[in-house]
Amino acid sequence: MEMLRRLGKKSLDQVAGIGYALAMLMNALIGKPNPRKSLPLFIHQMYVVGVLSLLIIIVSGLFIGMVLGLQGYTILVDYGAEQSLGPMVALSLLRELGPVVTALLFAGRAGSALTAEIGLMKATEQLSSLEMMAVDPLRRVVAPRFWAGFVSMPLLALIFSAVGIYGGYLVGSGWLGVDEGAFWSVMQSSVDWYDDLLNGVIKSIVFAFVVTWIALYKGYRAVPTSAGISAATTSTVVTASLTILGLDFILTALMFGG
Amino acid sequence: MSNFVELNNVHFAHGERSIYEGLSLTVPKGKTVAVMGPSGIGKTTLLRLIGGQLKPTSGSIKVAGEEVPALSRKPLYELRKRMSMLFQSGALFTDMSVFDNVAFPLREHTNLPETLIRSIVIMKLEAVGLRGARHLMPAELSGGMARRAALARAIALDPDLIMYDEPFAGQDPISMGVIVKLIKSLNDSLGLTSIVVTHDVDEVLSIADYAYIIADKRVVAEGEPKALLSDSTAIVKQFLHGEADGPVAFHYSDDDFATDLLKGAQ
Numbered sequence: 001m002e003m004l005r006r007l008g009k010k011s012l013d014q015v016a017g018i019g020y021a022l023a024m025l026m027n028a029l030i031g032k033p034n035p036r037k038s039l040p041l042f043i044h045q046m047y048v049v050g051v052l053s054l055l056i057i058i059v060s061g062l063f064i065g066m067v068l069g070l071q072g073y074t075i076l077v078d079y080g081a082e083q084s085l086g087p088m089v090a091l092s093l094l095r096e097l098g099p100v101v102t103a104l105l106f107a108g109r110a111g112s113a114l115t116a117e118i119g120l121m122k123a124t125e126q127l128s129s130l131e132m133m134a135v136d137p138l139r140r141v142v143a144p145r146f147w148a149g150f151v152s153m154p155l156l157a158l159i160f161s162a163v164g165i166y167g168g169y170l171v172g173s174g175w176l177g178v179d180e181g182a183f184w185s186v187m188q189s190s191v192d193w194y195d196d197l198l199n200g201v202i203k204s205i206v207f208a209f210v211v212t213w214i215a216l217y218k219g220y221r222a223v224p225t226s227a228g229i230s231a232a233t234t235s236t237v238v239t240a241s242l243t244i245l246g247l248d249f250i251l252t253a254l255m256f257g258g
Numbered sequence: 259m260s261n262f263v264e265l266n267n268v269h270f271a272h273g274e275r276s277i278y279e280g281l282s283l284t285v286p287k288g289k290t291v292a293v294m295g296p297s298g299i300g301k302t303t304l305l306r307l308i309g310g311q312l313k314p315t316s317g318s319i320k321v322a323g324e325e326v327p328a329l330s331r332k333p334l335y336e337l338r339k340r341m342s343m344l345f346q347s348g349a350l351f352t353d354m355s356v357f358d359n360v361a362f363p364l365r366e367h368t369n370l371p372e373t374l375i376r377s378i379v380i381m382k383l384e385a386v387g388l389r390g391a392r393h394l395m396p397a398e399l400s401g402g403m404a405r406r407a408a409l410a411r412a413i414a415l416d417p418d419l420i421m422y423d424e425p426f427a428g429q430d431p432i433s434m435g436v437i438v439k440l441i442k443s444l445n446d447s448l449g450l451t452s453i454v455v456t457h458d459v460d461e462v463l464s465i466a467d468y469a470y471i472i473a474d475k476r477v478v479a480e481g482e483p484k485a486l487l488s489d490s491t492a493i494v495k496q497f498l499h500g501e502a503d504g505p506v507a508f509h510y511s512d513d514d515f516a517t518d519l520l521k522g523a524q
Contacts, residue, residue, distance in 0.1 A: 125345045125349035
């Protein structure tokens with residue numbers, strides 16, 4: 001009985017949490033935009049959230065692409081199909097690894113930072129004092145961060161895929177001796193603009209929305225103590241990662257399953 | 259003389275814990291009113307209720323004639339432009355310099371040219387003695403300086419009402435004296451209304467026009483400082499003279515001390 005009660009309470013809390021998160025996002029994003037004030041804030045956040053994540057995205061993309069080239073080659077060469085290395089690398093990156101790994105890295109790099117920053121602003125009463133100064137913290141603090149994450153992650157995913165393909169090319173053609181012309185031309189003929197590239201971009205747009213939202217919500221609802229902020233940061237990374245993986249399965253089934 | 263802030267029979271609970279049961283107090287326009295009471299009775303909550311950040315379970319809260327809990331977002335934000343609050347921690351924005359912190363409300367709520375904003379900020383910083391510290395970041399300020407910088411920010415828009423949350427807590431005697439003088443002179447020169455929430459009795463009674471003592475979820479005593487100091491009610495005496503024994507329990511209530519000790523032996 002006690003267990004049932006606890007289960008009930010937990011599910012109620014979860015549902016209430018989703019409600020709060022929705023309300024937060026609605027209040028942050030709906031309203032008359034004021035570009036004179038919000039544009040500089042957005043650009044600053046684009047730098048913090050997007051540009052500063054570039055290094056980890058580029059380095060990870062390069063290495064994942066190189067590993068793909070290496071692994072793909074050793075499998076394909078047994079069947080004499082090393083000509084297909086190009087499409088293999090490109091498709092894996094564009095359809096799956098680009099959006100998913102970027103989202104996971106983004107959750108760890110930028111998502112945790114967003115949660116910690118907003119949680120600390122809450123703990124030090126900066127959000128409260130904004131409110132008392134008649135400035136809505138949802139519009140001033142949450143909204144520019146949300147847009148920055150939402151815009152920058154798909155771009156980062158594209159950069160990740162591009163760098164990854166180059167990494168696969170370096171290993172495949174430069175080192176293992178796959179014919180350069182075959183690598184690019186087979187890739188070009190088998191990667192579809194709509195099926196592969198666009199679906200990958202749609203995936204990363206969905207991930208961008210969800211990861212940024214989770215990170216901001218966890219920060220905004222953090223218990224304003226040091227333990228509370230650390231728990232919120234952890235929770236951002238865990239919740240965001242699991243959500244990314246779950247959503248990825250659903251999206252893949254919808255896009256490529258039928 | 260009209261009242262700028264009026265609380266009437268306010269009830270408020272934090273979750274299951276009741277904080278106020280029938281709190282009433284008034285703050286006349288242009289006066290400094292002290293609200294005193296032991297720690298943990300929700301003095302900060304009182305300021306948040308007045309500022310509309312929290313809604314009471316029942317009762318009326320009027321600021322400048324408007325019923326705060328009933329206001330929708332827009333009029334509430336308009337009303338908040340006329341009041342400001344000095345947080346205990348200062349709550350300066352840590353990613354901005356002192357100058358930008360003070361300029362923040364001006365940049366948000368006015369369309370003044372930057373040269374005029376600069377002059378206003380410098381005047382406000384001069385008033386709190388931090389004109390030379392304008393380029394420092396909040397992390398480089400001492401606690402007292404941070405609170406003075408926050409005060410400069412709080413008066414940037416020339417509010418009608420300013421609420422001080424424990425302005426003296428944790429200050430050294432010098433900055434304490436400076437802040438006491440600042441509150442007094444701001445009140446006299448700008449004609450604003452002040453609410454000072456504190457448990458530093460001597461400091462606040464030296465500048466307040468009227469004082470309330472809150473305990474047991476309501477106002478237990480009120481009056482002009484002189485009258486309060488000569489009040490002989492047990493609870494007033496206990497609070498103003500800092501005695502552990504009296505109607506306000508110093509010990510967080512629990513089992514009897516002896517029983518508690520013996521529990522370990524069982």
